[in-house]
């Protein structure tokens with residue numbers, strides 16, 4: 001069986017749908033005392049997919065550690 005591939009949300013390249021890939025979903029997160037990440041209830045079907053490298057890069061951009069440029073990798 002061939003591995004399924006989807007377009008990456010960030011780089012438009014194809015993402016192999018397997019362990020390590022990221023999927024964008026919607027769901028319900030309950031407010032907890034410690035905050036942080038919760039598990040989602042009623043998670044939706046994946047709305048988008050992304051490489052783990054692309055997600056890591058977005059995290060760095062959002063935290064200001066990396067300037068957003070087109071010179072990647």
Ligand SMILES: [Zn+2]
Nearest residue numbers: 008011051054
């Ligand atoms: Zn990507």
